[in-house]
Amino acid sequence: MPGKVVNTGTVIKCSFGAAPVPIVVxxxxxxxxxxxxxxxxxxxxxxxVLTFGMCRSPENPEVAxxxxxxxxxxxxMPCVPMTEIWTPGMPNILLKGLPILDQESKCFCDYGGVISIEAATSTVECGS
Known part of the structure; x- marks a missing residue:
């Protein structure tokens, strides 16, 4: 199944953040x-992963x-992302030994937020 590769400028959003932001690759x-x-x-x-403006997560100590x-x-309170690696990526396409980031991947914040790809400014179809 084809996937879409994420690149500079792709918009990401956090489930507890106030505003979407572009990813910096x-x-x-x-x-x-x-x-x-x-x-x-x-x-x-x-x-x-830049700040999403304000954070609404009750797991964030500042918000609590x-x-x-x-x-x-x-x-x-102001968002300071505490992110983990994106998952799962496209394991069949490697970039410097790591799966390339695709539009279906998610990233998780230590404060409970789920970061997802909202809108890609430019993507490439890749076969699996």
Missing amino acids: TPLGVFANDLPAAAIDNAVPLEN AATALAEGVLTP
Whole structure:
């Protein structure tokens, strides 16, 4: 089944974040439609995965503290992603030894957020 490769500028969103942002791909010399293609390790907080504005996750210690001060009213706080590697990627297509990042992959934040690919600015069809 074909997949779509993620590259620089692809929009990602967090289930607890306020705003979607573009992924910042670490260039490795492989391009998809003239833009750097991403591998599953392009998940470094504030380098590849930027802030999503405000975080609403009750698992985020800053949100939990602000919510407690507001007597239980959920109080969003600035997002600082605590991301893990993207999964699963496309294991049949490797980029510097790692699966290439595809549009179906997810990334998880330590605060409970699920980061997904919202909209790709440029993708390439790849056979499996």
